[in-house]
Amino acid sequence: xxxxxxxxxxxxxxxxxxxxxxxxxxxxxxxxxxxxxxxxxxxxxxxxxxxxxxxxxxxxxxxxxxxxxxxxxxxxxxxxxxxxxxxxxxxxxxxxxxxxxxxxxxxxxxxxxxx
Amino acid sequence: xxxxxxxxxxxxxxxxxxxxxxxxxxxxxxxxxxxxxxxxxxxxxxxxxxxxxxxxxxxxxxxxxxxxxxxxxxxxxxxxxxxxxxxxxxxxxxxxxxxxxxxxxxxxxxxxxxxxxxxxxxxxxxxxxxxxxxxxxxxxxxxxxxxxxxxxxxxxxxxxxxxxxxxxxxxxxxxxxxxxxxxx
Numbered sequence: 128x129x130x131x132x133x134x135x136x137x138x139x140x141x142x143x144x145x146x147x148x149x150x151x152x153x154x155x156x157x158x159x160x161x162x163x164x165x166x167x168x169x170x171x172x173x174x175x176x177x178x179x180x181x182x183x184x185x186x187x188x189x190x191x192x193x194x195x196x197x198x199x200x201x202x203x204x205x206x207x208x209x210x211x212x213x214x215x216x217x218x219x220x221x222x223x224x225x226x227x228x229x230x231x232x233x234x235x236x237x238x239x240x241x242x
Numbered sequence: 243x244x245x246x247x248x249x250x251x252x253x254x255x256x257x258x259x260x261x262x263x264x265x266x267x268x269x270x271x272x273x274x275x276x277x278x279x280x281x282x283x284x285x286x287x288x289x290x291x292x293x294x295x296x297x298x299x300x301x302x303x304x305x306x307x308x309x310x311x312x313x314x315x316x317x318x319x320x321x322x323x324x325x326x327x328x329x330x331x332x333x334x335x336x337x338x339x340x341x342x343x344x345x346x347x348x349x350x351x352x353x354x355x356x357x358x359x360x361x362x363x364x365x366x367x368x369x370x371x372x373x374x375x376x377x378x379x380x381x382x383x384x385x386x387x388x389x390x391x392x393x394x395x396x397x398x399x400x401x402x403x404x405x406x407x408x409x410x411x412x413x414x415x416x417x418x419x420x421x422x423x424x425x426x
Contacts, residue, residue, distance in 0.1 A: 144306075148306060148309070148310045151310035151311065152309075152310050152313060155310065155311050155312070155313055155371075155372050155375075156313045158372065159313055159370055159371075159372065163370060167370070171313055174313075174316065201264070204263065204316050205263045205264035205316060205317060205398075205399060206399075206402060207260065207261075207402040207403060207404035208261070208404045209404050209405060
């Protein structure tokens with residue numbers, strides 16, 4: 128944020144770069160999981176969700192509940208490694224996400240998903 | 243000789259280090275970097291063979307590429323040191339490979355991490371990366387095999403130590419069968 132409180136929006140090129148790097152990360156995760164411990168799989172997915180939220184925030188996402196979820200993901204990935212019950216943690220996050228998305232303006236009511 | 247009651251500064255560095263995966267964007271001071279790298283190559287080396295090589299990366303573009311090919315690097319860092327095993331120096335007289343030098347690479351990285359911690363920095367060793375991609379990004383010759391990527395920087399959050407296994411669980415004295423806790 129710039130002095131005076133204005134938010135610096137990234138350029139399309141910057142967001143594109145972040146997305147390309149994320150896609151590269153995901154492919155490397157996918158290949159790496161053939162050699163890494165099985166338990167790494169959920170952690171890599173969780174981290175990829177965290178990285179996606181970071182890009183969305185840089186692109187302008189402002190949603191307090193989603194930001195809280197991202198902060199929990201940050202704490203998990205960047206804090207001390209403790210032996211969490213990961214499935215419980217993911218259950219909590221998924222439930223929190225559903226609550227956040229149901230009441231969020233992030234989802235528009237126009238059209239359908241494209242792919 | 244009288245032993246001091248309090249741990250020395252050095253012991254505090256040893257006991258206070260923990261992994262740092264989240265960094266501020268602040269660059270590493272060049273003089274500090276020089277000290278870190280000197281500490282790194284002062285590590286023990288079997289037979290003083292020094293079958294190692296290191297690439298210190300600070301170029302933003304290369305840092306982005308490395309992180310994209312290293313899922314273990316969680317957050318962007320201002321410095322990544324690629325620690326490599328030099329296979330050309332790790333050959334026995336009979337031509338067989340001599341892999342003990344891998345341990346020396348790991349000890350050099352530990353020196354690097356401790357030196358970083360003593361300078362108020364932090365870091366994390368990472369082995370989850372795509373070897374051949376890192377080899378290409380860093381233009382490493384075939385005989386230099388990247389073993390560890392160490393991301394280093396100024397910690398973005400307070401250090402926190404994870405719980406460790408109890409010492410009585412992992413340390414015994416004289417023999418493994420000796421469960422005498424007197425020493426612990």
